[in-house]
Amino acid sequence: MKCILTTFPSYKKNLQQLFVENHPHASDRLAVLGVRFESLGEIDDFEKDLEDFLCADVSGDKRYKKRYLSLFGLPQNYDFSLLDVYKKCDKLGIHPFDFAFSSGMSTQKVLKVLLFREMQFLKHEVILLLDDDAKAPKNLCKIAENIRYILSIGSSVFDEVMRERMAKAFEPLLSEDRAVLLKFVQSHAYTTLLLDMVFFLREQSGFYLLKKSEMPLLFFVKKYLKKEEFRIAKRLKKALY
Known part of the structure; x- marks a missing residue:
């Protein structure tokens, strides 16, 4: 997250939510960003600039909402096939x-x-x-x-x-x-x-x-x-x- 804000400081104003998973290996940690934009163009620019950092768009998955993350953590920790x-x-x-x-x-x-x-x-x-x-x-x-x-x-x-x-x-x-x-x-x-x-x-x-x-x-x-x-x-x- 620090790397993102340092590289793209202009996006700081768009951040609405941040959840960082505790992990013994810091380089393996995943995070959930909640970001709000005023236009589709801003979304396209954001995704293009941060494509090396973003894993997936989870906007439609309520398991990544604040309440669920605070209670259960990331779905990767409990979901199963x-x-x-x-x-x-x-x-x-x-x-x-x-x-x-x-x-x-x-x-x-x-x-x-x-x-x-x-x-x-x-x-x-x-x-x-x-x-x-x-x-x-x-x-x-x-x-x-x-x-x-x-x-x-x-x-x-x-x-x-x-x-x-x-x-x-x-x-x-x-x-x-x-x-x-x-x-x-x-x-x-x-x-x-x-x-x-x-x-x-x-x-x-x-x-x-x-x-x-x-x-x-x-x-x-x-x-x-x-x-x-x-x-x-x-x-x-x-x-x-």
Whole structure:
């Protein structure tokens, strides 16, 4: 920033906001500049003069507004790729591990990760059910409850029609009757359910997302989960840092 103002002192009057990330290596630090201009020409001149300093125009991304930066820091510190996390989950399999979620993370991404993880457990328990495992019916019921709960708390995040259809599709798994479960997991309805979940969890266009879907996880937990005591809500609040 000092270098910019020294090289182009005329732009000092245009600065409205400055956020500098703390970083052990000063040369690697990123900063967010809030700049105001009176004409398009001034913007063009600014971008041309500072092209060696500017990484990206983040004007339309509210994660770079003052409030968000002060609460969560730069998005680069907490944003993540869903597909990358899915790959890590696939690599770990059903082995237990604790999630650690940053306060600024996208709510829809976090809920999708939780759903992906539950689907891993579900498919594993179905295999055990087919192998006549005694605990599989009860475990499948618990997993279905978890999935339906995640969909329910996602009322402000996911499309209502999609949520209700998915939740209904998991109803047969709430039964602890082995015969009922065996019939369902060998049906076309179960195969369709698996395909629907894969499509939903990997869908990148935002078609099933609502306007508030990208709200920071901290805001979501405080607004919607503050009084929730279901095991998934407790786990989510515990994982938040």
